[in-house]
Amino acid sequence: MAEPARRLQPIDTTAEIETPEHVRFHYPVAGPARRVVAWVLDWLIRGAILVVFAIFALMGGLAVGDAISDLSVGLLLVIHFLLEWTYYTLWEIAWNGRTPGKRALDLRVVSVHGHPLRIGDSFLRNLLRAADFLPLGYAIGLVVMARDGRFRRLGDMVAGTMVIVEERRAVATTLRIDPPPTPKELSSLPQRLPLSGDELEAIELFLRRKNGLGPAREEELAAMVAPIFASRMGIRNKDSARLLALIHARASERRRPL
């Protein structure tokens, strides 16, 4: 499947999806660390199921007077085999590409084109675990994953799937300048700002990220650009971060009447 070379994509762990409605959106692709944790969770769950059955078998055996009969050993082995080969596929079909472990880590299996997982593909990708696991501990799978831009292991490549992150995010908060700009402060700025759209956008992005930065880092970042803008506007730069906030306030005030 030739990837369309429309334009250069930034080097990033996201996959772009175009839906039948021609909506494009981006999924972050799940890296090995997250997937290993999900696998460990699933492994523990499978182990727990087996232990529960073993306890039942033991209690049943004790009731009959036999510590643990061969019959229950046979049954346990069959359950073990069912868990080994069908656990993932059953969950992925029931939960639309998720197992309990994947759900806990907000992972989902989708096709490389972003379509939902199909049964046959789920079966294939999980059978191929036998190859990814070799020689032990998913060594081959991890090496293959590390070499692929979408972190696909062999099973994903055969089945045409990838694992994406669907972590819930918070909606961006509204921008507040604290304390609000006074008319005196604003009057020191020119009516028409000599700044490009990109520069204004960069300032807005900085102001939105401000609360996540430490005060020192905030000052450091603001001090990189504020003097340039100040000299362009011919004003004195006293407080870099404050100046950027004022520029943003002026820009959005100019935009509003339109």
Add this chain to the structure above:
Amino acid sequence: MKSQDEIVAARQVDWRELETIVSRAEALHHLDGPSISRAAALYRSLSGDLVLCRARCTPDLVAYLDNLAGRAHSALYGAEPFRIPAFWSLLTRDFPRTLRKNASFFALSSALFLIPCAIGIVLALFVPDAASQILPRSMLDGMADMYSKGFDEGRGEGADSAMAGFYVRNNVGIAFRCFATGIFFGLGSVFYLIYNGLNIGMVTGWVTAAGFGRNIGTFMCGHGPFELTAIVVAGAAGLRMGYSLVITRGRTRLGSLRESAPDIVRLVVGAAVMLLIAAGIEGFWSPSGAPPPVKWTVAALFSLLVTAYFLFAGRERGRAR
């Protein structure tokens, strides 16, 4: 032109509503009708917002919307549900057809499995110590001991169901490993087919040499037609997979692999169903107390059934050769 804060203020209620609906179920078809149509409408308007915001808003908002669109998309287009008619037509039509289409891989897989198996039997029977040089002596003795009793009274209740459970798990593992390792350009399938063929042949030969050939034959003939054939089919699927990686006919390796995937899925699912049947037979029929002649007759019927199924199932009427 609206600023980002204004867009958020105007649209946030809808986004929140979509988020609540999407979080309520893994797939939308689990929900009631009004919620589904509401979610679809919200998703469409979200698509518009996404285009607008990508041009005008900061990356954190775009990331939020991307994420919401992705989750809504997954919920709207849920995973393909399991449908019995589709599965049935796979078994009655598509699997045997695909197998006939890939007859050369099936033949190669059979050869890779059966020839080492025959060599194993001959070596174990006629070359003293050949088997015990290759396989652990304790295991061979255990096998011989297991088949020394025969099945005249059936296996003791549960006495050997542990063994049956072990073999079901073991043999399914063998079959799927024969398939999965085909991803290494087919070499893994070749290795596992030869290795397991030789292994099974040696054990059979050893038990026969110990004088219990009748017992092991009677035991294995019941599930053998399904189990051994399934291993060969799984191996054939692995070889098909490896072949598509080597002979790409002008495509990328990955593209060639993906193109052969539908065939591979059909073969492997077919093999899995055969293994399931084999497991049932191995658990209940093979160790039962039925007299050996009855078992042989049933085995012959099973073999005929499998052969006829492979040859004739899913052929269109009038076109059958």
